[in-house]
Amino acid sequence: xxxxxxxxxxxxxxxxxxxxxxxxxxxxxxxxxxxxxxxxxxxxxxxxxxxxxxxxxxxxxxxxxxxxxxxxxxxxxxxxxxxxxxxxxxxxxxxxxxxxxxxxxxxxxxxxxxxxxxxxxxxxxxxxxxxxxxxxxxxxxxxxxxxxxxxxxxxxxxxxxxxxxxxxxxxxxxxxxxxxxxxxxxxxxxxxxxxxxxxxxxxxxxxxxxxxxxxxxxxxxxxxxxxxxxxxxxxxxxxxxxxxxxxxxxxxxxxxxxxxxxxxxxxxxxxxxxxxxxxxxxxxxxxxxxxxxxxxxxxxxxxxxxxxxxxxxxxxxxxxxxxxxxxxxxxxxxxxxxxxxxxxxxxxxxxxxxxxxxxxxxxxxxxxxxxxxxxxxxxxxxxxxxxxxxxxxxxxxxxxxxxxxxxxxxxxxxxxxxxxxxxxxxxxxxxxxxxxxxxxxxxxxxxxxxxxxxxxxxxxxxxxxxxxxxxxxxxxxxxxxxxxxxxxxxxxxxxxxxxxxxxxxxxxx
Amino acid sequence: xxxxxxxxxxxxxxxxxxxxxxxxxxxxxxxxxxxxxxxxxxxxxxxxxxxxxxxxxxxxxxxxxxxxxxxxxxxxxxxxxxxxxxxxxxxxxxxxxxxxxxxxxxxxxxxxxxxxxxxxxxxxxxxxxxxxxxxxxxxxxxxxxxxxxxxxxxxxxxxxxxxxxxxxxxxxxxxxx
Numbered sequence: 001x002x003x004x005x006x007x008x009x010x011x012x013x014x015x016x017x018x019x020x021x022x023x024x025x026x027x028x029x030x031x032x033x034x035x036x037x038x039x040x041x042x043x044x045x046x047x048x049x050x051x052x053x054x055x056x057x058x059x060x061x062x063x064x065x066x067x068x069x070x071x072x073x074x075x076x077x078x079x080x081x082x083x084x085x086x087x088x089x090x091x092x093x094x095x096x097x098x099x100x101x102x103x104x105x106x107x108x109x110x111x112x113x114x115x116x117x118x119x120x121x122x123x124x125x126x127x128x129x130x131x132x133x134x135x136x137x138x139x140x141x142x143x144x145x146x147x148x149x150x151x152x153x154x155x156x157x158x159x160x161x162x163x164x165x166x167x168x169x170x171x172x173x174x175x176x177x178x179x180x181x182x183x184x185x186x187x188x189x190x191x192x193x194x195x196x197x198x199x200x201x202x203x204x205x206x207x208x209x210x211x212x213x214x215x216x217x218x219x220x221x222x223x224x225x226x227x228x229x230x231x232x233x234x235x236x237x238x239x240x241x242x243x244x245x246x247x248x249x250x251x252x253x254x255x256x257x258x259x260x261x262x263x264x265x266x267x268x269x270x271x272x273x274x275x276x277x278x279x280x281x282x283x284x285x286x287x288x289x290x291x292x293x294x295x296x297x298x299x300x301x302x303x304x305x306x307x308x309x310x311x312x313x314x315x316x317x318x319x320x321x322x323x324x325x326x327x328x329x330x331x332x333x334x335x336x337x338x339x340x341x342x343x344x345x346x347x348x349x350x351x352x353x354x355x356x357x358x359x360x361x362x363x364x365x366x367x368x369x370x371x372x373x374x375x376x377x378x379x380x381x382x383x384x385x386x387x388x389x390x391x392x393x394x395x396x397x398x399x400x401x402x403x404x405x406x407x408x409x410x411x412x413x414x415x416x417x418x419x420x421x422x423x424x425x426x427x428x429x430x431x432x433x434x435x436x437x438x439x440x441x442x443x444x445x446x447x448x449x450x451x452x453x454x455x456x457x458x459x460x461x462x463x464x465x466x467x468x469x470x471x472x473x474x475x476x477x478x479x480x481x482x483x484x485x486x487x488x489x490x491x492x493x494x495x496x497x498x499x500x501x502x503x504x505x506x507x508x509x
Numbered sequence: 510x511x512x513x514x515x516x517x518x519x520x521x522x523x524x525x526x527x528x529x530x531x532x533x534x535x536x537x538x539x540x541x542x543x544x545x546x547x548x549x550x551x552x553x554x555x556x557x558x559x560x561x562x563x564x565x566x567x568x569x570x571x572x573x574x575x576x577x578x579x580x581x582x583x584x585x586x587x588x589x590x591x592x593x594x595x596x597x598x599x600x601x602x603x604x605x606x607x608x609x610x611x612x613x614x615x616x617x618x619x620x621x622x623x624x625x626x627x628x629x630x631x632x633x634x635x636x637x638x639x640x641x642x643x644x645x646x647x648x649x650x651x652x653x654x655x656x657x658x659x660x661x662x663x664x665x666x667x668x669x670x671x672x673x674x675x676x677x678x679x680x681x682x683x684x685x686x
Contacts, residue, residue, distance in 0.1 A: 051669065054667050167581065167584045167585070167588060174578045177574045178545060178549060178574050178578065181549065181574060185567035187567065188567045190556050190557075190566070192552060192553070192556075192567060193549065193552050219608060220605055220609070223604035223639055224600045224604065225600075392642070393640050393641070394637040394638075394640035394641055394642035397636060398632075398633045398636040398642075398648070398652065401636045402629055402632060402636075405632060406625075406629060406663065409619070409671060409672065410663060410671050413670060415619045418612065418616045418619070421612065422612045425612070430538070433600075434534070434538060434594050434595075435594060435595040448570075448574075452570040455570070456569070459565055459569075464565060
């Protein structure tokens with residue numbers, strides 16, 4: 001079947017009432033957590049991992065994707081009205097968006113953001129549907145050497161792109177690899193790092209690691225801060241609906257932002273940070289006349305909101321390409337979604353497209369629906385989301401912790417899981433405090449065992465000869481990209497503007 | 510591994526100053542990394558020897574990971590000696606301790622069989638108190654109400670299995686009819 005009929009098939013899956021409901025729950029939750037600074041889509045998906053086990057594979061994956069997209073929409077709201085981006089993807093939106101809000105044009109900024117998100121999300125999802133089958137064809141020719149190289153690429157880039165230092169990023173990665181070792185070895189049945197504890201013999205569940213590091217660690221980190229800055233929430237002024245005049249100004253930034261986001265999303269450079277920045281600087285450089293004045297003055301230019309918002313949603317769709325076709329997560333949320341697939345015994349990769357076309361194409365089709373729902377939720381109902389910014393923090397974080405432990409206790413059924421949760425919470429807290437990125441830990445925990453399997457399978461085929469790793473031209477190319485990707489962010493960071501008021505939800509989106 | 514990690518995390522917290530030239534807390538992190546590397550190496554060296562085509566068994570990957578951790582432990586020592594960690598804000602201890610004891614209290618209450626609602630309600634209460642809401646009896650009361658609702662929703666709505674104690678049996682009884 002060609003892409004078109006597969007997509008139609010997917011639409012019929014996505015339009016099943018239950019799946020529509022999951023998409024709706026996902027986008028509502030995603031927007032809600034996107035709005036609140038300090039809580040991002042990665043944390044939310046992690047919280048829902050254990051609870052979602054009873055939802056079925058298609059339903060929960062549709063919900064997770066909805067949360068991912070919704071988080072990108074919601075992030076714009078807190079960026080514009082609070083000047084505190086909910087996640088790294090919305091940093092650039094805050095620059096012009098908050099200026100516009102203070103200038104009394106907050107409504108316009110929100111409108112431009114929502115439509116930009118819709119534009120970027122929809123066209124990039126279309127791109128995803130077109131590109132993914134080609135990627136699958138390429139991926140089918142991969143053997144252990146190529147897969148191992150891909151995982152090394154993922155390890156290197158995730159560690160280098162997130163957070164401030166490559167040393168800290170790689171340390172976090174190795175911590176993740178160490179966590180991934182715990183449990184019975186798949187190939188020989190040898191128990192590793194279990195120390196006679198029954199619960200450790202069956203691996204540490206990724207949900208415990210993710211919820212511990214993100215939910216508990218983040219709560220501890222926020223609680224530990226002495227000076228809690230209470231930011232001023234700007235009231236929404238002006239209509240959120242754009243005039244023709246505004247749309248004409250936005251359309252070029254939308255197109256450029258979508259292209260940037262979609263091309264950077266699949267690259268393992270850590271999600272939306274780079275494309276949104278590039279989009280912003282492009283708009284700023286090409287601005288003329290009124291727009292140029294607004295960029296430079298205190299009024300804020302609508303182009304500076306439109307471009308980055310299209311870019312961050314497009315990159316969310318782009319991220320799904322390597323995730324679905326190769327099983328490679330390139331952002332924190334994607335890493336946890338990968339864990340979501342594994343929870344149902346599904347391994348994303350070329351075989352997923354042939355074995356479970358319903359799930360893959362149902363998911364892709366549901367993304368279009370999610371985008372439609374989101375633009376409706378975010379234009380007329382934006383006022384409701386702003387109210388979320390008013391929830392008192394004690395209740396909010398107590399609720400998050402309660403929900404986190406409920407999920408873990410319910411899914412694992414053992415009190416020992418809570419002891420592990422507390423341990424990972426403390427580790428996550430220490431890591432946050434000392435500037436370690438958290439995403440590499442997750443990627444290491446999830447991909448470590450897979451990389452080990454490919455490595456040992458390759459060694460077995462080649463009778464213990466290590467050189468097989470470096471003889472395939474494809475693998476060598478991938479290693480070259482990995483090295484470039486490690487050096488790239490160093491250059492990138494050198495040109496980044498400093499001193500922005502930001503709450504980095506989780507070093508990644 | 511978990512108990513080691515937890516202990517290491519604890520000791521890292523206690524040596525938290527980081528104001529002078531050398532970052533003692535950073536050295537603590539390096540120490541924890543060395544300890545973890547040694548633990549993995551020790552564990553892997555105890556696996557029974559097998560002969561296979563691969564010539565490498567389940568120990569090969571742990572050795573790689575342990576070596577990596579040791580290398581980054583050394584680099585962390587360098588970071589700490591040069592004080593290259595990002596500046597840390599002054600830390601306020603009471604909220605952190607409240608939240609840690611919130612989870613500890615839930616673990617304890619579940620272990621003695623108090624059931625999900627009381628355990629989770631206490632967690633909620635302690636956490637809200639830690640984030641600045643008082644008095645603690647009121648927050649625990651709110652927590653118990655929230656947890657009872659969550660229990661009903663997830664146990665009877667979604668079929669999640671949650672630890673039952675006396676209050677849960679009361680709710681389960683209502684649903685049986």
